[in-house]
Amino acid sequence: MQASATFTARTASRLLQLGRAVVDGVLPPRCLSCGDIVDEPDALCGRCWGGITFFAPPWCVLCGLPFPHPIGEDALCGNCARERRAWDQARAVLRYDKRSRSLVLGLKHGDHTHVARAFGRWMHRAGSEVLTGADLLVPVPLHWTRLFRRRYNQAALLAHAIRAAGGPDVAADWLVRRRRTPVQGHLGPAARERNVRGAFAMRPRCSVAGKRVVIVDDVMTTGATVEECARVLRRAKAASVGVLTLARALRTGT
Ligand SMILES: [Zn+2]
Ligand SMILES: [Zn+2]
Numbered sequence: 001m002q003a004s005a006t007f008t009a010r011t012a013s014r015l016l017q018l019g020r021a022v023v024d025g026v027l028p029p030r031c032l033s034c035g036d037i038v039d040e041p042d043a044l045c046g047r048c049w050g051g052i053t054f055f056a057p058p059w060c061v062l063c064g065l066p067f068p069h070p071i072g073e074d075a076l077c078g079n080c081a082r083e084r085r086a087w088d089q090a091r092a093v094l095r096y097d098k099r100s101r102s103l104v105l106g107l108k109h110g111d112h113t114h115v116a117r118a119f120g121r122w123m124h125r126a127g128s129e130v131l132t133g134a135d136l137l138v139p140v141p142l143h144w145t146r147l148f149r150r151r152y153n154q155a156a157l158l159a160h161a162i163r164a165a166g167g168p169d170v171a172a173d174w175l176v177r178r179r180r181t182p183v184q185g186h187l188g189p190a191a192r193e194r195n196v197r198g199a200f201a202m203r204p205r206c207s208v209a210g211k212r213v214v215i216v217d218d219v220m221t222t223g224a225t226v227e228e229c230a231r232v233l234r235r236a237k238a239a240s241v242g243v244l245t246l247a248r249a250l251r252t253g254t
Contacts, residue, residue, distance in 0.1 A: 032115045033103040042118035044103075052103070053095035055126065055248070064091040065250070085223070086230035087215065087241040092248035093119070093126040096219050104247045107218060108154045116154075119246050120161020123216075127162070130214050130242030136171040137162055137244075138208070140217040140229055141200070143177040158246060159216040171213070174206040175229060192224035200232045209237040220245040 028037040031045035033052075038045050044052070058070040060077035062085075067075065094100055106112040107119065124131065139155035159170045178201050187195060202208070215229050220243070230241045 032112075032118055033106070042115075042121075048103070051099040053097070053100070055092055055094065062089055064089075064248075086227055086234050087243045089130050090220070090223075090226070090243035090245070091127045091130050092220060092245045093122045094247050096221070096247035096249040100247060104219060107157070107246075113152065113157060116157040116161040117164070119158055120163075120167075121165045123158060123162050123244055123246060124165035124167050127214070127242075127244040130244050131162075131167055133212055134168045134214045134242060135211040136169055136174075136208065136213045137167060137216050138171050138175050138213050138229070138233065140215060140225055141173065141175050141177045143180040145180055155217045158218060162216065162244070168214070171206065171208070174203050174208065175232065176201055176203050189222040189224065192222050193227075196224050196228040198228075200229050202232060202236045207236070208233055210239050212240045212242070213238045214242040214244050217243075217245045218247065220248045222249075 029039070029041035029043065030036065031038045031048055032042065033044055033048040036045045036047075055064060055066050058067045058075070059065055060067070060080055061074050062076055062080040065077040065079070067077075096104060103115075107115055137159040139153060139159040141155070142153045156170070156172050159167075159172070163170050177199055179199055213233055215226050215233070217226060220226055226243045226245070230243070233241050
């Protein structure tokens with residue numbers, strides 16, 4: 001009786017394992033954004049794909065801002081012509097707007113770490129100009145208290161996914177956030193700049209001197225955060241500083 005009970009339990013557990021393997025193999029892949037069934041894994045459905053603005057040339061040679069018409073290979077946008085940034089070149093995959101928000105925030109707030117794999121491939125492709133010849137990916141750090149709550153840093157997750165897609169090594173935790181900065185959601189450009197001033201530093205004994213580094217983040221809004229990170233990396237004598245983000249917000253009208 002006991003032997004038969006053991007046999008039954010073991011058989012049931014084997015069947016369960018087998019069943020799981022079969023289900024994993026046949027479950028249709030889901031859209032990264034809305035969860036609808038799609039043809040291949042790590043993809044968007046047609047509707048979500050159509051709603052998202054993916055950046056493509058012609059664009060500003062420095063910041064990657066798309067132009068409506070081709071205006072020459074080395075053309076700069078108005079902002080880049082007006083002000084010099086601490087970074088050399090920036091690229092983003094897609095426009096951050098109300099249609100892409102849930103996709104992007106899925107990485108930050110949901111338990112959607114698997115979407116990072118797809119984003120890493122997109123960023124590797126869209127960022128080919130900033131990644132060529134780069135030595136290190138430097139994710140924008142979270143303050144440890146926020147990291148503790150969220151369990152992972154979405155920028156580091158993206159950096160590792162870019163590395164997995166063929167990108168350079170990840171210098172995780174080389175850049176640290178010295179103080180907690182308030183959430184920037186409702187702040188204007190000047191307030192954001194004040195908010196992050198002096199917030200970052202190099203971790204002692206981590207040297208980027210002479211290295212070509214690329215800052216990685218999920219969203220670039222006004223650019224205040226990546227600008228401050230780039231200043232720190234410049235002061236630490238990085239040979240060049242690129243920026244690669246998943247999404248970038250554009251002011252309406254641009
Ligand atoms: Zn969808
Ligand atoms: Zn530009």
